[in-house]
Amino acid sequence: MVYNTPLSTPANTPLRLQLIGFSPPWSDVRxxxxxxxxxxxxxxxxxxxxxxxxxxxxxxxxxxxxxxxxxxxxxxxxxxxxxxxxxxxxAPDIEGLQFIDVNHPGIRFVGRWTTTSDGARKEGSFPGVYFDFTFNGTRTVLLSLHNSDPSGNAPAIEPLREAPTLAFLPSTKLSNAEPISLLVRVDDNEYIVLPNATSITAIQNGNLDVHSVHSIRVIAPMVRENTVETLQVKGIYIDEGGQLLQFATSSEPALQDSVSSLEHGRAIGETVVQPPEKMLEIVTDLPGSMAGRDRRRNIGTARGILGGVMGWEYLLGEMFGTDHVMIGMDGMCLIQDCIGGRGSPAGLADVFFQSGPLGTEQYAHPWLFQAYTPDVMVLNIGNSDWESFQVHSDRYNRTAWELSVAFEDTYIALVKAIRTLAYPKYSTTTVDSSRYVYSPPSAAAELPIFVMRPFRGQLEQATHAVVERLRTEGDMSIFWLDTSGWLNTEVDFEGKVEEQDFFLDAKSETKQWRLTERGNQRVAILLHLHVCRYLARDAQKCAFLPPEVYLGKLLDPQIMRFDEYIEDERERRTKKLFWD
The missing domain is CATH 1.20.5 (Single alpha-helices involved in coiled-coils or other helix-helix interfaces)
Incomplete structure (x- = not known):
């Protein structure tokens, strides 16, 4: 993958301007x-x-x-x-440019974004949020952010507008968020890295073809460790003669005849015609976007920022050309009161129903699920819970069996809440799935949810039991994905990282196994087969997969829990021997 940065050394290491503050010895004390x-x-x-x-x-x-x-x-x-x-x-020169605010219909925000009460900006906090816009007639595109400028020199103040007064909009504070590193893709070119973007940031400065239609995507990877970031977007600047093209899906009758020849969308008049976008939503406690943090890493470099588009969750959506949303909270357990888990006592299920991650102002606002409805959901949860159960087993005062059951019950509660609260009126436009998975004719069409076995096999029995119990209760649109054999879990610490699927992140707060770039690519390719019929534009081209692939290992639940029972019994007998 090729990338560049506006300010870089010959080694592609971005330069950073550092403001050195100096104050008298007692400047902070009266x-x-x-x-x-x-x-x-x-x-x-x-x-x-x-x-x-x-x-x-x-x-x-x-x-x-x-x-x-x-x-x-x-x-x-x-x-x-x-x-x-x-x-x-x-600082980019904005003289002679026109300002377009975030409410313009030509800017399409994907993911969980909140709008301030005055309508002046949109804010996104979950890793991987992005927005798209298409335009013509301009050589220059500048991004206007509310993120803080350390120097305090704002090049311009956008014109005031009449503020809407909608009661359901969150009343966000006027404070600036910290500088944020971004990735920008212009048309189908390589990614542009914008480290520590603030205020007015140049995307293209006078080098675009004014006679062509261009598309830009701005992505917020948010891969900095132990830092909660927020992207605060106020709008964009383009030339006075330029214009943003409004998005319109091909479902509109007047445009149907023009869409047959469009594969990626094109401009007709002042409207961008695109095939109807499908949506993938992923919930995980181990985002693959941490791929850039390998042995060569320096999270402040362009290489680390570029890792935000190397995770399996981002790659999977891009493989289909669909929209994708990730609710990713690195190191957060599913269960509440997780010892050693990030954000405890809150759990990942709590975050799913909020507008932003724990630690952001958006977390205080419940998410309104009318903003989008996914065509398929993928849940990859259990890594953080397993680590907590193993490292802090002596502090829980509960057996391994009891902890596993608590995780299982919480998982089931999350899926049921998704069914009843998040997407209760799901309607799919996908093809009949009866040729892939048996489903009783009387079963109502529901949002397909894939529960993944964690990549290293943690809590495998519990994740399988979640699906079995829900299917027994009549939920036939939930499937368990057996990921055993997908990746090589053995790590050669003397070998090359790029030739392995995992690396040990020893620099994190707690040592964690993370996917390498190769591991992320493998996961995305294998997942592609399973979600293809829900996300592909032509589902007939998807590979046939027999029902056994989705039903998982057809084991008796008692046999499946046998290992946990033995472990529980051994622990009980040991305590009785030494303490009773």
Whole structure:
């Protein structure tokens, strides 16, 4: 995969402007709280000899401090002025450009985005959120963000608009989010890396063909470790003669005849005609977007940022050319009160029903599921719960069997909540699936949900039991994917990372096994076969898969739980031997 960055060294390492702040020794503390550095002594109470002695002592002590303060202020002022000149040189020129705000119908936001109460911007916090727009007649495209500018030099203020007053819109704070690294794809070219984007950020600055129609996608990978990021979009700048083309799906009758020749969409007049987009939604506690964090990694480099589009969840959607949404919370357990899990006592099921990840303001707002309805869901959960159960087994005061059952029950509750609360009126436009999986004629069409066996086999029995119990209760649109054999779980620590499927992320808070780039590609290719009939434009071209592939290992539940029963019994007998 090829990438570039506007500011890079010959080794493709992006340059960063660092603002060095310097403040006087007590600039953050009020002077009266520290005591005055100069002590005044009156002649009425002190003899003249003592007064002269103290004056000389204070003279020797005070002057070095004064010189230090003056030098520090001079250095700080000079540094600020130099930084200001650098920022002015780097800031894109918006003179002669028109501003288009986020509410324009030509900007299509995909994922979970919230709109501020004044309608001035949209905010996305889940990893991998993106937005698309198509345009013509402009050589320049600049991105306007609300994310903070460390220098405080905002090149422009967009014109004020009449703010809508809709009660259901979240009342977001006016504070700026931290700088955010972005990926941009112009047409079908390579990705452009924009590290630490803030304020006015140039996507293309005077080098586009004004006579052609161009499409741009802006992606927020959010791959920085232990950091919750938010992309705050206010709009875009283009040339005065340019225009954004509105999106229209091919389902509109007036455009049906024009769509037969369109594979990826094209402009007709001032409208972009595209085939109807299908939607893939993935919920996981181990995002594959961490692929860039391998042994060669430096998360601040373009290589690490590019990892945001190398995860299996992003690749899978791109393989079909469909929209894709990921609710990914790295290291968060499914169960609540998870010891050692990120975000505890909240669980992944809690986050699914909110507008943003835990730690963001969007988390306080419930998500309105009318924004989109997926054609298929993939759940890859269990890695973090398993790690917690193993590492902190002595603190739970519960057996392995009890912890597994708690995970299983929570998983079932999540699926039922998705059915009843998130997407209760699901209607699919996919082909008849009876040729792939047996489904009773009386079974209502529901959102197809795939429950994956975690990649390294953690809680395999519990995930299988989730599907078996739900299918027994009549949910015939849920399937278990047996991922055993998909990846090589053995790791050669002396071998090359690019030739393996996993690597040990020893630099994280807790050592975790993560997928390499090759591992992510393998998962995406194998998953492609299973979700093909739901996402492909021509489902007849999808490979035939027998029902046994989806029903998983047809084992008796008692036999499947035998290993857990033995482990539980061994633990019970050991406690009785030593403690009773």
């Amino acid at each position: 002077l009266e709280e520290r005591g005055s550095p100069i002590r005044i002594v009156t002649s009425e109470h002190v003899p003249s000899v003592t007064r002269k002695t103290r004056f000389r002592r204070n003279h020797r002590t005070i002057w070095p401090a004064i010189f230090l303060i003056i030098g520090s202020l001079w250095f700080w002022a000079g540094n600020q002025e130099a930084q200001k000149k650098v920022n002015q040189k780097l």
